[in-house]
Amino acid sequence: MKPVEKELICVTCPRGCRLRVLTDGDKVLEVFGNNCKRGASYAEMELRDPRRMVASTVRVCNGERPVLPVTLSAPIQKRLIRQLLREISTVTVEAPVKMGDVIIQNVLNSGINVVASRNLKSAGKTH
Amino acid sequence: MQRRWDVVVIGTGPAGLAAALSAREHGAREVLVIDREPEPGGILLQCVHNGFGLETFREDLPGPSYAQRYIDLAEKAGVRFLMDSMVLSVSRDFRILISNSQQGILEFQAGAVVFAMGCRERSRAQIRIPGTRPAGVYTAGTAQRWVNMEGLMPGKRFVILGSGDIGMIMARRLTLEGAEVVRVVELMPYLSGLSRNLVQCLQDYDIPLFLSHTVTNVLGNNRVSGVEVCAVDAQLHPIRESAEIIPCDTLLLSVGLIPENELSLKTGVLLDPLTGGPMTDNTGATSLEGFFAAGNAVHVYDLVDYVSQAGQAAGKSATLFAAGKLPARADVFPVRYEGAIRYGVPQRISCSSLAEEPLVLQMRVRQPMEDGAEFFVSAGIGGEATGELLFKRKFPYARPGEMVTLTVQTSAFASLKECGGLTVRVKEETA
Numbered sequence: 001m002k003p004v005e006k007e008l009i010c011v012t013c014p015r016g017c018r019l020r021v022l023t024d025g026d027k028v029l030e031v032f033g034n035n036c037k038r039g040a041s042y043a044e045m046e047l048r049d050p051r052r053m054v055a056s057t058v059r060v061c062n063g064e065r066p067v068l069p070v071t072l073s074a075p076i077q078k079r080l081i082r083q084l085l086r087e088i089s090t091v092t093v094e095a096p097v098k099m100g101d102v103i104i105q106n107v108l109n110s111g112i113n114v115v116a117s118r119n120l121k122s123a124g125k126t127h
Numbered sequence: 128m129q130r131r132w133d134v135v136v137i138g139t140g141p142a143g144l145a146a147a148l149s150a151r152e153h154g155a156r157e158v159l160v161i162d163r164e165p166e167p168g169g170i171l172l173q174c175v176h177n178g179f180g181l182e183t184f185r186e187d188l189p190g191p192s193y194a195q196r197y198i199d200l201a202e203k204a205g206v207r208f209l210m211d212s213m214v215l216s217v218s219r220d221f222r223i224l225i226s227n228s229q230q231g232i233l234e235f236q237a238g239a240v241v242f243a244m245g246c247r248e249r250s251r252a253q254i255r256i257p258g259t260r261p262a263g264v265y266t267a268g269t270a271q272r273w274v275n276m277e278g279l280m281p282g283k284r285f286v287i288l289g290s291g292d293i294g295m296i297m298a299r300r301l302t303l304e305g306a307e308v309v310r311v312v313e314l315m316p317y318l319s320g321l322s323r324n325l326v327q328c329l330q331d332y333d334i335p336l337f338l339s340h341t342v343t344n345v346l347g348n349n350r351v352s353g354v355e356v357c358a359v360d361a362q363l364h365p366i367r368e369s370a371e372i373i374p375c376d377t378l379l380l381s382v383g384l385i386p387e388n389e390l391s392l393k394t395g396v397l398l399d400p401l402t403g404g405p406m407t408d409n410t411g412a413t414s415l416e417g418f419f420a421a422g423n424a425v426h427v428y429d430l431v432d433y434v435s436q437a438g439q440a441a442g443k444s445a446t447l448f449a450a451g452k453l454p455a456r457a458d459v460f461p462v463r464y465e466g467a468i469r470y471g472v473p474q475r476i477s478c479s480s481l482a483e484e485p486l487v488l489q490m491r492v493r494q495p496m497e498d499g500a501e502f503f504v505s506a507g508i509g510g511e512a513t514g515e516l517l518f519k520r521k522f523p524y525a526r527p528g529e530m531v532t533l534t535v536q537t538s539a540f541a542s543l544k545e546c547g548g549l550t551v552r553v554k555e556e557t558a
Contacts, residue, residue: 008326009323011327012323014323014429035523053177054303066278067275069175069189069190071177071189071192099191099192117189117191117195118172
């Protein structure tokens with residue numbers, strides 16, 4: 001197969017390096033334009049198995065707020081994001097909740113947990 | 128609740144929480160933070176996305192987790208919180224007038240005050256978009272609050288004006304919640320937020336971005352029915368022939384933030400017309416002795432970690448002032464940011480405080496410099512022939528959306544007293 005050049009913007013840090021990646025099929029031959037090592041591993045991962053952190057909210061029952069912000073224990077495959085959001089939308093949690101509480105364990109068999117981003121008290125108890 | 132406090136902090140966002148925590152850590156006994164919201168955390172509570180705290184905690188946290196960590200630290204350190212309370216005024220003799228629905232009117236006496244009220248979003252009236260005035264035109268932050276804190280969806284089909292980070296992050300968030308974001312429109316020929324958000328918020332979800340375009344009309348009677356979008360020329364004037372009607376039910380505005388200073392202005396603090404925030408020195412001191420300021424109330428930051436650092440410095444200085452330990456303000460010198468630097472903070476430096484920590488200068492450039500930018504700090508103020516070069520640093524690029532930070536070791540300033548101030552300049556490199 002003939003090597004193909006692809007362009008990517010690295011999302012690892014706020015700098016956003018513009019990468020040019022020389023690939024042969026799904027193999028990365030060389031990465032140009034990265035200012036640090038993380039750029040090269042991002043390019044490899046992005047072409048082989050692209051992943052993202054995803055944050056959302058879930059419904060809360062009997063809480064001081066109607067929704068609880070949640071995040072992931074690790075980045076998830078990009079292709080699973082829509083399905084993940086459908087899973088998250090089916091959940092209702094009962095207050096109180098502590099930051100780090102697992103809201104969905106091993107979501108979509110990904111090995112990743114959906115966790116609470118903050119504490120949430122029961123309704124009626126103010127700060 | 129007692130009447131007298133060593134340090135009173137107004138605002139419980141990242142700047143206020145860090146200031147209050149730092150005040151306790153530096154020995155202030157009675158520290159109070161006041162906020163009009165029912166719970167502390169400020170705008171972080173609605174920023175449910177990740178990307179916070181890489182500097183402070185070496186972890187990639189969502190906004191509410193970053194806030195929670197500081198709330199826990201502040202509570203453990205003995206900071207007192209007064210929530211659901213509106214500060215009405217702060218007098219020059221440190222009397223703070225507050226109103227809330229439980230106690231009516233309260234008056235407190237402080238030893239020192241830290242202003243940490245954050246910023247507000249620029250609205251439709253401030254950018255003068257013509258057209259009707261239907262429901263469905265909101266700022267991106269308002270929509271963010273509804274979606275992430277109230278569990279409400281403000282529309283089904285969105286156009287977003289402005290490519291700031293909040294606008295792009297909301298484009299993704301609304302898409303994940305099932306809405307359609309038909310396009311993001313940016314007046315300038317470049318992105319105003321971070322490039323990584325272009326990738327992970329817009330490109331990941333195939334949301335089109337139109338640079339050098341703007342919204343020139345809002346259509347609809349009771350509810351927005353569409354917006355007119357035009358390309359703009361090099362002078363940013365709309366090109367009429369390019370006008371296009373985009374059907375939508377909601378227009379979100381992500382068109383800039385303005386430091387909130389109603390209170391500080393009323394107290395008599397001097398503001399910098401370039402930043403919209405108080406003129407401060409490197410200790411967070413404003414033009415009024417005993418009054419300090421930090422965070423987005425001073426100037427709009429792009430990373431929360433720097434907001435926390437500024438809050439920490441202001442909390443420390445407020446504590447020293449309240450204890451009568453802050454050195455007199457004899458040796459305060461101006462810093463001038465020139466040429467292609469749009470603005471910078473601090474605007475003054477206090478020499479007596481320099482011995483302890485390196486001087487941190489933060490600034491934004493006017494236009495993107497993609498092939499490199501070199502920054503120079505020299506002694507003296509004004510004129511072509513300024514004094515001795517004290518510091519220089521080269522960056523691979525400088526962009527208006529990304530603040531430039533120069534950390535200058537204080538040993539460079541031995542002769543500052545003689546030179547009367549500092550001048551900061553930038554030279555753009557060309558490929």
